Amino acid sequence: PGLTDNGNLEQDLQALLVVAGEAASEAATALVVFVDELQYVQEDELASLITALHRIAQRKLPVVLVGAGLPQLRARMGRAKSYAERLFDFPDVGPLPPEASRYAIEKPARDEGVEITADALDRIVTETQGYPYFLQEWGKHAWDAADESPIDLDDVETASLTAVAALDASFFRVRFDRLTPLEKRYLRAMAELGAGPHRSGEISDELGRAVTSLAPTRNQLIAKGMVWSPGHGDTSFTVPLFDGFMRRIIPGEEWKSG
Template sequence: MDAARNPYTPGAGKAPPALVGRGRELEEGRVVVARTARGASADAPIFYGLRGVGKTVLLKALQNQAAAANWMTVEIEGKQESTEQHLSRRRLARGLVGAARSAVPRRQRMSDAWKRALGTIGSFSIAAGVTGVELSIDVQAGSGRGDSGDPTVDLEELVHDLVPALAESGIGLGIFVDEIQDLDPAMLSALVSVQHRAHQNSWPFHLYGAGLPNVPARLAEVRSYSERFHFVQIGALSPADARAALAEPAEAEGVTYQDAALDRLVDVSGGYPYFVQVFGDQAWRAAPGHAVITRQDADIAVAQGTAVLDESLFHSRWNRATPAQKKLMRAMAEDPVQSQISDLVARLGKRKPSDLSVARDELIKKGLIFAPERGYLRFTVPHMDDYLRRQVEE
């Protein structure tokens, strides 16, 4: 087929051509926007799950919903690197300035509520180190609010001062945080604290998030009351939805799949959206000039797609591990889904679970494994165990 017509979009965070199997999550996002417009309370979702299940895509879809309703929206991303973490407040401030410029009512005379709100945003931004802040010719930063240097105090003052303006315009403020488990502790604590206050006071402020399976536990470590937030686990697509994610984009280009080809690709992808896009992309490449993607094309796609995943997804993560951490990961790969720590202790010739603590904790910090329950470990990347087993075989 024509490469220019290839409908598949393999890549982290890229929106697929057909966002199937996520209707419930999209509807929940619509309800949050609708209830906010009515002045009613609502719980924004915080998505968590394995890598490759489409959490980032869903987060962006909900941000687009909010933006379409003229909300102030800001997107930031948690970073593991210590050199990047301290910049989160500055990125939030820049986002708020941009969102405010878009949200201010287009009228000749600005209301007092918006003037006060913009003044606090300006102060917050300057305190965060954002230079050249200019929100309006009628508003000057320096309100004495939002600039104490304490992230929790400043963010709470900022949102408090924004609420009357948001209510006046019938809109909300949404902070959308990807990789939320990696956000620096001070900023994460501030956001969670302000969301808690928003729940208590029905403020039109909503913290949306997406991250790894340890997100609920991570937020509970920061603030215990975050356990009451609206956490939504995102998993693999059902076989029917995975088939639709492969077939519908191709059909839009006049191309169909043999049933056997779809069965093969759905099976090898495990229903994980990222993998579906990779194998769909390779199936398209494997069938030049064909109007039908065959089982033979699918077999070629599996071989080529596996090589792509090994190089682009698995290899880079494997290289981030130290030799001791790699030993633990190899031992985990001998189990089909998750590993019991007591089995790993015996498998690695150790005496007690604490002998694995350093490697385990560092791998969790790197986002390579997580503890699905007490005494067990699992990879955050689907099929990582298959990759490690292939290494052994080779």
């Protein structure tokens, strides 16, 4: 076997990053590794990555990891290696504040010679809750709905219908289709309570089940990236507006007795 293919991921990854880091150092540059959806990496693989980066830090080599993941990532990395929280920074990247959300819509439109009214901008900010991908969707659909400049509130109201329909058919539906029947009922119970976060006891009451019997389902939903725990005993959707989708796709109350 070669230097980085002896079959032991922890050793191989360390060797690979050390060699790459030494090459970067000799070239007076740096290696940056970007990993998205890092929360889906298996815990043993995550441990190998953390160990390799720890070795890099000890040797002061110019290798940096820029990872992105859902809020549970910090806890997962801590479980994989106890020193992870000392090795990495974990800045929270939440929704855009209102001013930044307005700018994200107004600036590209203005660059194309198109204006948007203040009330239309406010409606987009409210509907999207500052979630970057939703801002893109509402911006696209508002642009398509408008016949002329400025884009106004009527255009945004039309865009809201088409944007929600597009999200229901793709962004939300892809997540929904990965769920088991009980997981769907759990999320529907959360949606019945509102956007959240919700206490585990409140969710179990909606389902008429004991909290302890639903703990495995909650853990599975966290592992799938559908929900996260902002505090002990609390559960929240990982993306905004998902509660509305759950109420649309599972209407009525039959889910309570499913």
